[in-house]
Amino acid sequence: MSEPLQGRSIDPADEAQLLSTIDRWVEREVKPIAKEFDHADRYPTETVEQMKHLGLFGATISPEYGGLGLPAGTYAKIVMRISQDWMAVTGIFNSHLMLALAIEKFGTPEQKSAWLPRLATGEIRGGLALTEPDAGTDLQGIRMTARRDGNGYVLNGTKTWISNGIEGSCFALLVKTDPDAQPRHKGMSLFIAPKQEGFRVGRKLEKLGYKSIDSGELIFEDYRLPADNLIGGVEGQGFYQATGGLALGPDQRGRPRRRHRRGSAATRRRLRPGPQDVRQTDLRASGDPAQARRHGHPGARRRLLTLDAATKFDSGERCDMEAGMAKLFATESALENSIESLRIHGGYGYSKEYDIERLYRDAPLLCIGEGTNEMQRIIIAKQLIKQGGIA
Ligand SMILES: Cc1cc2nc3c(=O)[nH]c(=O)nc-3n(C[C@H](O)[C@H](O)[C@H](O)COP(=O)(O)OP(=O)(O)OC[C@H]3O[C@@H](n4cnc5c(N)ncnc54)[C@H](O)[C@@H]3O)c2cc1C
Numbered sequence: 001m002s003e004p005l006q007g008r009s010i011d012p013a014d015e016a017q018l019l020s021t022i023d024r025w026v027e028r029e030v031k032p033i034a035k036e037f038d039h040a041d042r043y044p045t046e047t048v049e050q051m052k053h054l055g056l057f058g059a060t061i062s063p064e065y066g067g068l069g070l071p072a073g074t075y076a077k078i079v080m081r082i083s084q085d086w087m088a089v090t091g092i093f094n095s096h097l098m099l100a101l102a103i104e105k106f107g108t109p110e111q112k113s114a115w116l117p118r119l120a121t122g123e124i125r126g127g128l129a130l131t132e133p134d135a136g137t138d139l140q141g142i143r144m145t146a147r148r149d150g151n152g153y154v155l156n157g158t159k160t161w162i163s164n165g166i167e168g169s170c171f172a173l174l175v176k177t178d179p180d181a182q183p184r185h186k187g188m189s190l191f192i193a194p195k196q197e198g199f200r201v202g203r204k205l206e207k208l209g210y211k212s213i214d215s216g217e218l219i220f221e222d223y224r225l226p227a228d229n230l231i232g233g234v235e236g237q238g239f240y241q242a243t244g245g246l247a248l249g250p251d252q253r254g255r256p257r258r259r260h261r262r263g264s265a266a267t268r269r270r271l272r273p274g275p276q277d278v279r280q281t282d283l284r285a286s287g288d289p290a291q292a293r294r295h296g297h298p299g300a301r302r303r304l305l306t307l308d309a310a311t312k313f314d315s316g317e318r319c320d321m322e323a324g325m326a327k328l329f330a331t332e333s334a335l336e337n338s339i340e341s342l343r344i345h346g347g348y349g350y351s352k353e354y355d356i357e358r359l360y361r362d363a364p365l366l367c368i369g370e371g372t373n374e375m376q377r378i379i380i381a382k383q384l385i386k387q388g389g390i391a
Contacts, residue, residue, distance in 0.1 A: 006316045008071035015074050022081045025054060034086035038358050041211040043167055047089060051122065056093045058120030061100050065116035073310040080303070087362050091213040095127030095163040102128070102172045102190060106232045106241045115170075115192060126168035129159040129193070129218060130242055136161075137375060139174070140184040140239065144220065146175040146191065153177075153230070155191070155223040158202065165216020166201050170194045173220075174242045177235045185239035190231045198223030209361030305329055321383035328376040331366035338363040 010018075029050055037044050051057060059075055061067025070078075079090045100119045103111055118124045135141040144157025155175060162171065173193035181187025193199065202217035227233070231241055305326035312319035338360040342349040349356040367373045 006314060008069060008314060010071055010074050015077070018070075018074065019077055019081060021054070022078050025050065026082055026085050030082060030089060031085040034089075035355060035358065038086075038088065038211045039352065041206075043214060044089060044092075044212055048092060048122070048125075048167075051089075051093055055120075057096055057122035057125060058100075059093065060097050061104060061116055061120045065104070065112060066120035067100075067116070071310075072313040073307060076306055076310045080306075088210050088213045091163050091210065092125075092167075093122075096122075096125050096168070098128045099126045099170065099172045102231060102241055103192065106190070106237065107192075108233050110228070111192065111231065119170075124170050124194075125164060126170035127162060127164040127172075128242070129162045129165070129171040130174045131159060131161045133158060133160050137372060139243065140188070142174060142176060142188070143179075144173075144175045145179055146177050146189060146225070148177070149224075152224055152226045153191070155193075155198070155220045155225060157220050159218040159220075161205060162216050162218050163213055165218050166204055166214035168214075171218070172231065172242065174238050177238075181236070186236050188238035188242075189235045190238035190241045191225055192229045192231060193220075193223075193225065196223075208364065209358065210365045211361075321380055321387075324371070324376040324379045324383075327371070328373050328380065331363075331373060334359075334366055335363045 030047065033044065033047070036042075055068050056078070058065075058067030059070050059078065060072075061069065063069045079094065082090050096119065100116060103115050103119070107115070115124070119126075130139055130142070132142045132144060134143065142157075144155065144159065146153040146155045155173070157175065159165075159171075159173070165171075171193045173191045175189055175191065176187050177189040178187030198221055200219050200221075202219045205215040205217060207215060231238075305322070309319050309322040309326045312322055338356075341356050342360050345354070345356050348354055349360075351357065371379075
């Protein structure tokens, strides 16, 4: 069976039609409400219903499970279109699709048929729960445990900063099944964790930007799961499943690659072209088409980096370095550009009446989330050295 997401293609006419539908929806439904919802930090319930209707919660899930089965390149273009007007809303389906991908790529046949159809329709929505209060970049330092108990597991611990944590109902949950294992990743496992007794939201986390999508602290106290919820049914694969494996496609040996947290976890997520589109919106918001055109050229290059990484991903090639480069370049540019834009617009840039201040608040997250930019630099450097690109 082919790897989920990889080796896919789409007829150009179908892609154009899909993107035009997305454009129309963004123009009519997303753009008009973005500022108001962001300022109120209000969850866009109606937008989520529309996203269900558009099939976005199943965008990358295979058609056999009810999804659209889109290639990464098309998916990246969709996120690009939406991010131009409201970046935060893309996190609602993007985090969700990471959960779906973990199940589709590593789950047992029973897990796939039990969960994927309901994830594809958006009936169940969720995300990826990896980060803990004391373990972000160094994921192998997590403390949450799952202790075997009869036919199931008892889980205890806390996760933090989990996107969709409050509104979502199911998460891919990274835990230690063997806290003493050495190397540490060998004791880590990934579970499908629906909200039920023993699983509660601690609190909603307040943020500088990236508003409206909920970021939650999740608390697990004697939370019981059947062994059927262990993704793939084998302990000790969780680190690989939650990081390298989710992004890079086939590692025939099934071994975790030697890489720091999310060094690749986010490869697919890094195909999200949000940052360069924050940049583009920024320029459009300047109301000066000539200036937008002039500055638009480097923006186009950033897009090419993203689409190049997506194309590699679709062809089944390893692309963590390319995706890391696209992420690093685009997000640093987005941050720099949001500050410049604020300066260029003077008082108007600082005003809540315009979008510049929102872009200025949203941009820093791009350098932190989905593998910090410091980690991207390390990954890129290691790959370049390995490939003999640096003497
Ligand atoms: C809005 C938001 C949404 C998020 N959504 C999710 C989610 O859905 N699921 C989830 O699991 N997590 C999520 N996160 C958590 C996010 O992935 C982490 O914040 C991120 O991985 C960084 O971890 P940390 O915050 O613990 O910082 P740390 O790991 O403590 O890093 C602090 C600084 O040290 C640097 N650093 C750390 N280690 C090294 C190293 N070895 N070499 C060089 N520099 C290093 C980092 O680059 C960073 O600059 C989210 C975070 C935010 C803010």
